[in-house]
Amino acid sequence: MASNEHNNGRIVYSPYAPPSHPEKSQLCPPSEHIHIKHPGSDSTLFTLPRLDSGGIHHETVRTACAILDDNRWDGFLTLDKHGEHPVPKAETILRAKIYYFHTSWPLNDLGYAVTPTFEHWRFPHDNLPPSWRDIASFKQTSRPESDNYCRITQFEDGVEDAHLVPSAERQWFNNNMTAYIDSTRADKLKDSDNRVRLRSDVHSVFDAKRFAIVPIDGRLVVYCMNTKLGSQVERLYHGVELHRIRDSGYLGHFLLARFAYTVFERLRAWLESNTSRKLRLRVDNATRVEICSPERCWRFAQYTAYQGKSRSVSPKKRPHPDAGAAVDSDDECQWVEAEFRGRKRRRDDPEVTQRRKR
Structure with a gap:
């Protein structure tokens, strides 16, 4: 009995295989990006890799475009610069090579201005995009036994607090987000509403703007936006649901701010x-x-x-x-x-x- 319990005295084991997600097949990484264009200049605003079943998630991309155009949540994507072929909202995954983002109908403003950086972005108080308003009502995956677990990997060791609005953006935070912090602490940026528990290496990748946390189908998932094609971050985490995050009612506000912070990296x-x-x-x-x-x-x-x-x-x-x-x-x-x-x-x-x- 004792020998079986201890693997017949074995003390050395094989190295780990490369990490993988149990529900993801090890397919070749996508080799092509989808281009999102500005209809006025016919120039590419940004590109995204085909990480979602050969395409990109429609609502996530539409929200990213709207952020660049002063939070125009009524904006829509089309297959042509003149807007004659709009993409139906029911089309969940975008698979064409090129799309154009328009902000009005009829199309009377093809030359709309673009917000260049996170610092110049105006937070949409009382006007969150539809897909982000209901985050508080999401039935998130049950919370792990300990709050110390990483919300993505479930690791317990090497876990730390990651800020949703980074500490380097303190001025922007003070100008836009303090109204959503119900706390008497002096440094509101460190409040629990602006933090999520992540393993230290995942935290580093998060702060490098490689991924954001977005709502898809009533769940909060990792969405890679600035990763290299075929990277471990993409293969391990893209589309993976998070374990429950503490929410005092304004989680959607802080996640949207972080999403915008990540989106502007694509505009460079x-x-x-x-x-x-x-x-x-x-x-x-x-x-x-x-x-x-x-x-x-x-x-x-x-x-x-x-x-x-x-x-x-x-x-x-x-x-x-x-x-x-x-x-x-x-x-x-x-x-x-x-x-x-x-x-x-x-x-x-x-x-x-x-x-x-x-």
């Missing part, structure tokens, strides 16, 4: 395309639309690229590929930081100076 290529863009900027709590130069668009993209990272790799001092030396003056650094954070620029902006000369 559009901003870096060396083209002037029509952007919607939020400065001193007021919104304005401007035609921004390629250089300025590039700076917005770089700010997103280095969100939450060390100031030693700050986008303020990164060189533009077509702009010669890196931006290195303290004065210019100050106005760049101010603009990205949604405040008026305090120093001389070359674009502003040029306009004054006209």
Whole structure:
């Protein structure tokens, strides 16, 4: 009996096989992305890999597009830039190669402005998208025995709190989310409503904006948006339901904020395309639309690229590929930081100076 219990004295076991999800087949990773385009410029706003049964989840993509256009939840996707072939809402999975996002019917605003960064995004108070409003009523998978378990992997060791709105976005959080925190603690950003328990390595991937947590079919699931095709993160976690997350009534608000934070990472290529863009900027709590130069668009993209990272790799001092030396003056650094954070620029902006000369 004792020898059987101890595997006949065995003390060395074979190495683990590569990790896998028990319900996922080990198919070849998708080799093609689906393009979501702006009808006004016929340019690709962002792309997503075909991770959902050969396509991408319709409502998740539509919500991402609406975030970029000032929370236009009435927006819709079409197969052509003129909007003659709208995609039915009943079509859950999008499988065509190209889609266009439109914001009105009849189509009288093909040239709508785009919000460039998370910092310039206006949180939709009292106006969450339909698929996010009912999160509080979801019948989530039962909570593990211990709150310390990772909500994705069920690991108990090496688990820590991950912020939904990251600590690096404290100013945005204070301006947009404190009304949803029912707490007397001094640092509301650390409140339980803005946290989810994740294993430390999963937390790192989450903070790198590789995935978000989205509602699909009445469940909260991992949705990979910025992962490499065929990566372990994609193969292990995409589409996987989370175990129950604590919800005091505003979980949908914080998950939507995190989703938006992740979505803007996909917009970087559009901003870096060396083209002037029509952007919607939020400065001193007021919104304005401007035609921004390629250089300025590039700076917005770089700010997103280095969100939450060390100031030693700050986008303020990164060189533009077509702009010669890196931006290195303290004065210019100050106005760049101010603009990205949604405040008026305090120093001389070359674009502003040029306009004054006209």
